[in-house]
Amino acid sequence: MKRLRKKSSADKVLGIVDLFTEEIPAWTVEMLIKELGLTRATTYRYVKALYDAGFIVPGAGSSYVLGPRFIQIDRQIMRSDPLLRAARPLLDANRSKLIGAKILSGFYGDRVLSIHVDKIDNDIALTMERGRSFPLIYGSPSLVILAYLPAYQLRNVYNANAEKIAGQRLGTSWQEFRAEMKKIRKAGHRVGGYDQGSVIGVAAPIFHAPKAVSTSLCYVRNRDICTESDIENLIGQVTETAAKISQELLNYRSEDGTMSPVFPSPRLAGQQHYDEDDGRAAATEV
Amino acid sequence: MKRLRKKSSADKVLGIVDLFTEEIPAWTVEMLIKELGLTRATTYRYVKALYDAGFIVPGAGSSYVLGPRFIQIDRQIMRSDPLLRAARPLLDANRSKLIGAKILSGFYGDRVLSIHVDKIDNDIALTMERGRSFPLIYGSPSLVILAYLPAYQLRNVYNANAEKIAGQRLGTSWQEFRAEMKKIRKAGHRVGGYDQGSVIGVAAPIFHAPKAVSTSLCYVRNRDICTESDIENLIGQVTETAAKISQELLNYRSEDGTMSPVFPSPRLAGQQHYDEDDGRAAATEV
DNA sequence: ATAAATAATCCCGTAATTTGCGACAACACA
DNA sequence: TGTGTTGTCGCAAATTACGGGATTATTTAT
Numbered sequence: 011m012k013r014l015r016k017k018s019s020a021d022k023v024l025g026i027v028d029l030f031t032e033e034i035p036a037w038t039v040e041m042l043i044k045e046l047g048l049t050r051a052t053t054y055r056y057v058k059a060l061y062d063a064g065f066i067v068p069g070a071g072s073s074y075v076l077g078p079r080f081i082q083i084d085r086q087i088m089r090s091d092p093l094l095r096a097a098r099p100l101l102d103a104n105r106s107k108l109i110g111a112k113i114l115s116g117f118y119g120d121r122v123l124s125i126h127v128d129k130i131d132n133d134i135a136l137t138m139e140r141g142r143s144f145p146l147i148y149g150s151p152s153l154v155i156l157a158y159l160p161a162y163q164l165r166n167v168y169n170a171n172a173e174k175i176a177g178q179r180l181g182t183s184w185q186e187f188r189a190e191m192k193k194i195r196k197a198g199h200r201v202g203g204y205d206q207g208s209v210i211g212v213a214a215p216i217f218h219a220p221k222a223v224s225t226s227l228c229y230v231r232n233r234d235i236c237t238e239s240d241i242e243n244l245i246g247q248v249t250e251t252a253a254k255i256s257q258e259l260l261n262y263r264s265e266d267g268t269m270s271p272v273f274p275s276p277r278l279a280g281q282q283h284y285d286e287d288d289g290r291a292a293a294t295e296v
Numbered sequence: 297m298k299r300l301r302k303k304s305s306a307d308k309v310l311g312i313v314d315l316f317t318e319e320i321p322a323w324t325v326e327m328l329i330k331e332l333g334l335t336r337a338t339t340y341r342y343v344k345a346l347y348d349a350g351f352i353v354p355g356a357g358s359s360y361v362l363g364p365r366f367i368q369i370d371r372q373i374m375r376s377d378p379l380l381r382a383a384r385p386l387l388d389a390n391r392s393k394l395i396g397a398k399i400l401s402g403f404y405g406d407r408v409l410s411i412h413v414d415k416i417d418n419d420i421a422l423t424m425e426r427g428r429s430f431p432l433i434y435g436s437p438s439l440v441i442l443a444y445l446p447a448y449q450l451r452n453v454y455n456a457n458a459e460k461i462a463g464q465r466l467g468t469s470w471q472e473f474r475a476e477m478k479k480i481r482k483a484g485h486r487v488g489g490y491d492q493g494s495v496i497g498v499a500a501p502i503f504h505a506p507k508a509v510s511t512s513l514c515y516v517r518n519r520d521i522c523t524e525s526d527i528e529n530l531i532g533q534v535t536e537t538a539a540k541i542s543q544e545l546l547n548y549r550s551e552d553g554t555m556s557p558v559f560p561s562p563r564l565a566g567q568q569h570y571d572e573d574d575g576r577a578a579a580t581e582v
Numbered sequence: 583a584t585a586a587a588t589a590a591t592c593c594c595g596t597a598a599t600t601t602g603c604g605a606c607a608a609c610a611c612a
Numbered sequence: 613t614g615t616g617t618t619g620t621c622g623c624a625a626a627t628t629a630c631g632g633g634a635t636t637a638t639t640t641a642t
Binding site for chain 2: 018019020021022023024025027031032035055056059060062063065067068070076077078080081082083084085086087089090091118123125139140141142143218224
């Protein structure tokens, strides 16, 4: 399971980006030399490689900081994502006062990441913001995607997370888990936040191809003011809007001649995570 | 002037990110093999390096797309930037109806990049959005930063852009240019958009240290509805708010014991640009 | 404006890593 | 369960990255 490939030169260079955390956003080359244990010449070579690529940029006092390249690529991802282009007008059109926040989530590698967050009710306590990711098995936005994974992938997920799945009351055996997932597919939505957390979230799947799901829409409402009938109402709204977005995507797909696959999709991958959330945070969320 | 260093392995790997443009956001490994002219094994090695670092992620149909790492780093930059932390409350506090948009710009490498854009008047036509960058010599947000560069850097900029500077009526000689810059420093602000474009912009410098500027604030107003007295008013507001932000930054600096340099700063660098704007776009802007 | 200090690059022989090639394992999907 | 595709693995040849110090460029101080 562990990835023990020998570190290549490129790996080492790319790894330097990790050093630019929130605690230490700026590094001088001298600091990097000490941190990396490399010679001055080599460190400068690495820095230059990153600099030439635009990933870091000179900052104050002979330091380097993360470059604007990241900001630009973030924007590019946003603009070129067909999901966002299809979804935003439809989301903006729905102005129901019941909806405290709208969250669009996507499946990346092996986690579910919030792609777009629209917070309407300012009193709502959302830890979810664009760019945060959660494991596949925590939270309604995740579950509604998980439920539509191909059977063999579902099986892999189950095997890798059997205990946690049981802990989330999603089944104590593969059979039970499978049945639970089928239930979600049947319902067409998932309500989360019943038992803990300050918000109720209702998520529905978005189809980018027939029977293929890799994104979800979640409507959130403050739990204190959320009645049973509100939930029913939200379910109706979220499934309707999600269905409209799905329709858009399918049309878009058929209009556009190019078959270039632009949707992040259900391919499992055991990747490093750059997010501190291991599920406990998610467990208190929708 | 040209950078002819031999491409290292890391350079090649990093360069792959450039391929993921808005036109071709998803690449299969086979496509990359053809594009890079490398063998299958090597291409997979490169892809793996990028994948392990989180920069690309598997997408639909055995393709790879830019990873959520970029989204996360963008958020991190935003959160850890002292400028943004200091500026946002102050910007939000100013609710004058005269202001059509507020633009916070920073100096990165050799360009000025919009760090934060708050568009209030929806009728305003702003090509400036967070993540776009402009050359140092175009636009009032740039000029107000340029004017405060150390003399030797100013000299370098002039030598490298003499013709363009003359074209912008910023002086036909080093002496004139120098005088022009001094004028901007004296005034403490810069008004742009007088002669072309649909908006008027008024920019003021933000000091991150005594006499050191690397960011600017620009208030924008639709030109059609902008009177002379409006401009005077905007000048007053923008200089006042910019001064407040400067004050915040200086305090922050002195409170925080760490001398870690966290501000992008005036160090010139001839870098590759990932933005199509060569000034013509900027010339029709503030 | 000039000089001192710091930051960044260059040079080059050697040693280590990367590359390409083919076979091979793992996976997706019917 | 089989089959086409996707991704990985060893190995020998050869390219290239590394260190250490000298050199140049850039920035700060006088």
